[in-house]
Amino acid sequence: MNCSILVLYYSRHGAVAALADKIAIGVQQAGAEARVRCIPPLEQQHSSRHSIVSINELSQCDGLAFGSPVRFGNMVADAKAFWDSTTSLWLKGELIDKPAGVFTSSGSMHGGNETTLLSMSLPLLHHGMLLTGIPYSEPELHQTQTGGTPYGPSHVSGHHADTKLSVDEQRLAIGFGKRLALLSQKLKQHKV
Numbered sequence: 001m002n003c004s005i006l007v008l009y010y011s012r013h014g015a016v017a018a019l020a021d022k023i024a025i026g027v028q029q030a031g032a033e034a035r036v037r038c039i040p041p042l043e044q045q046h047s048s049r050h051s052i053v054s055i056n057e058l059s060q061c062d063g064l065a066f067g068s069p070v071r072f073g074n075m076v077a078d079a080k081a082f083w084d085s086t087t088s089l090w091l092k093g094e095l096i097d098k099p100a101g102v103f104t105s106s107g108s109m110h111g112g113n114e115t116t117l118l119s120m121s122l123p124l125l126h127h128g129m130l131l132t133g134i135p136y137s138e139p140e141l142h143q144t145q146t147g148g149t150p151y152g153p154s155h156v157s158g159h160h161a162d163t164k165l166s167v168d169e170q171r172l173a174i175g176f177g178k179r180l181a182l183l184s185q186k187l188k189q190h191k192v
């Protein structure tokens with residue numbers, strides 16, 4: 001059965017985009033399609049190597065991974081504005097019962113990546129989506145000295161925003177993509 005996972009993110013300096021790439025690898029390893037798309041930027045000059053998402057792509061996905069950088073302990077304004085533009089989908093209940101999860105990148109280890117992941121989950125819950133994080137059966141969650149949380153994949157990009165993804169962060173992001181795709185496939189199979 002064809003299953004399509006939307007990996008939807010905003011990234012200014014590339015850290016969240018790097019996590020999106022790893023999540024897409026995990027999705028593909030599970031045999032699903034990974035459709036990687038960007039959140040529409042509030043500033044026109046912002047550019048990205050992925051296309052901007054359409055509302056149709058959001059409504060038609062079988063599962064969603066949603067990524068944003070940490071901005072003052074919360075998601076970037078562009079991501080919040082995007083969710084504020086999805087009322088038509090909410091009114092029709094288009095996202096109800098679709099699996100979803102969140103991912104983020106912060107500059108510092110305790111700079112708010114967990115608070116950001118939790119606040120990013122709220123619009124998804126309002127849309128009736130089924131949230132999944134990362135279970136502690138993933139060994140990297142016990143040992144990571146960088147990012148990676150039970151609330152979703154994360155990265156710590158450092159003071160100059162130039163630290164590469166650690167091996168643990170990469171493995172957790174790939175495992176998360178795989179899990180999200182497998183859950184989405186199972187739910188899609190049982191839909192009447």
Ligand SMILES: Cc1cc2nc3c(=O)[nH]c(=O)nc-3n(C[C@H](O)[C@H](O)[C@H](O)COP(=O)(O)O)c2cc1C
Nearest residue numbers: 011012013014015016069072073106107108111157
């Ligand atoms: C306006 C602004 C606010 C930020 N706030 C935080 C913050 O609260 N905590 C933190 O650790 N990093 C913060 N950062 C750093 C970014 O979250 C970090 O560099 C992130 O990795 C950027 O992701 P990107 O490369 O995908 O754009 C902030 C950056 C900006 C520009």
